[in-house]
Amino acid sequence: MNVPHRRYNPLLDEWVLVSPQRLERPWQGLEESPPEPARPSYDPGCYLCPGNARARGSRNPAYTTTFAFDNDFPAVVEQPAAPEREDGLRRSQAESGICRVICFTPRHDLTLATMPAADVRAVVDAWAEEVRALEARDGVGYVQLFENKGELMGASNPHPHCQAWAVAHVPTLPARKLASQRAYFAAHGRDLLGDYLEQERASAERVVFENAHWAVLVPFWAVWPYETLLVPRRRVADLASLGPDERDALADALHAITVRYDNLFRTPFPYSMGWHGRPARGDHPCWRLHAVFLPPLLRSASVRKFLVGYELTSEPQRDLTPEVAAERLRAQPGRHHLEGS
Ligand code: H2U
Numbered sequence: 001m002n003v004p005h006r007r008y009n010p011l012l013d014e015w016v017l018v019s020p021q022r023l024e025r026p027w028q029g030l031e032e033s034p035p036e037p038a039r040p041s042y043d044p045g046c047y048l049c050p051g052n053a054r055a056r057g058s059r060n061p062a063y064t065t066t067f068a069f070d071n072d073f074p075a076v077v078e079q080p081a082a083p084e085r086e087d088g089l090r091r092s093q094a095e096s097g098i099c100r101v102i103c104f105t106p107r108h109d110l111t112l113a114t115m116p117a118a119d120v121r122a123v124v125d126a127w128a129e130e131v132r133a134l135e136a137r138d139g140v141g142y143v144q145l146f147e148n149k150g151e152l153m154g155a156s157n158p159h160p161h162c163q164a165w166a167v168a169h170v171p172t173l174p175a176r177k178l179a180s181q182r183a184y185f186a187a188h189g190r191d192l193l194g195d196y197l198e199q200e201r202a203s204a205e206r207v208v209f210e211n212a213h214w215a216v217l218v219p220f221w222a223v224w225p226y227e228t229l230l231v232p233r234r235r236v237a238d239l240a241s242l243g244p245d246e247r248d249a250l251a252d253a254l255h256a257i258t259v260r261y262d263n264l265f266r267t268p269f270p271y272s273m274g275w276h277g278r279p280a281r282g283d284h285p286c287w288r289l290h291a292v293f294l295p296p297l298l299r300s301a302s303v304r305k306f307l308v309g310y311e312l313t314s315e316p317q318r319d320l321t322p323e324v325a326a327e328r329l330r331a332q333p334g335r336h337h338l339e340g341s
């Protein structure tokens with residue numbers, strides 16, 4: 001479909017405008033500066049490296065695998081928060097919770113794309129355990145796990161890490177996904193993402209990578225140029241429910257997609273990645289665990305997609321089709337471009 005059209009996102013119940021011809025327009029706008037040169041394996045000035053002092057004085061242990069700690073600058077806190085208010089159309093709600101930071105490895109210079117498979121598996125285990133432990137705490141309604149990678153995405157530190165924010169309310173996007181998956185399950189008796197995965201595997205057009213337990217695809221409704229969806233072949237609703245083989249296969253899938261991202265423009269590919277597991281409370285047979293990768297780069301390592309004018313005021317718009325994006329990612333070698341060089 002090489003002409004402008006709209007596509008529906010059944011998970012978020014919203015539309016995206018697809019304008020493939022827009023990539024032909026000349027670009028005289030911002031070019032991002034090239035990423036910083038190779039990093040050292042240990043940086044004495046890094047707040048997240050083993051043995052170093054953090055910004056508020058705590059000292060990291062000399063950790064040798066993953067390491068998680070309470071965020072020193074949390075977005076939510078456990079103390080009793082502001083009371084609820086309703087004043088006409090002016091409504092506010094108390095919010096409370098816990099913010100954690102999870103370092104993937106003691107090595108300052110690595111990423112999910114360049115870490116050994118066994119170490120990525122350790123990250124998967126740390127994610128599952130962090131989410132499980134946070135969900136077990138009183139008053140937690142949802143745990144959002146996310147990684148902001150690269151300066152372009154506003155990461156404040158290049159040391160490989162992610163964050164987990166446990167909050168009392170189910171936030172806006174997971175709440176919308178809950179409503180959509182619930183409605184679909186009520187109407188069809190099957191889960192929405194399971195049916196979607198089956199349809200995509202049948203045509204294979206948008207599938208980038210598959211192994212025995214996971215698939216990575218550019219969703220039909222992708223907004224960001226090289227956005228991908230990582231989804232398990234079995235309906236599992238949260239990270240902690242993944243079995244050992246599924247965790248190994250997840251490490252393999254994470255490696256596969258992040259390597260292809262780096263290879264695409266031969267740069268450490270920036271992205272925001274988020275896990276969407278089921279809400280912490282209640283039974284959710286409709287929910288299938290999934291992760292989204294939302295990378296901003298469009299044309300090269302230095303030209304990004306801006307979601308501004310029409311996108312901010314009307315609806316998201318993308319410039320290349322999800323099918324072309326999937327084809328380009330699929331064509332990338334599974335071996336990292338820096339490996340062996
Ligand atoms: P980002 O790179 O995505 O901003 O994540 C880094 C997090 O680490 C950030 O939330 C926390 C910041 O608050 N942090 C600490 O908790 N202690 C520090 O000493 C530095 C950074």
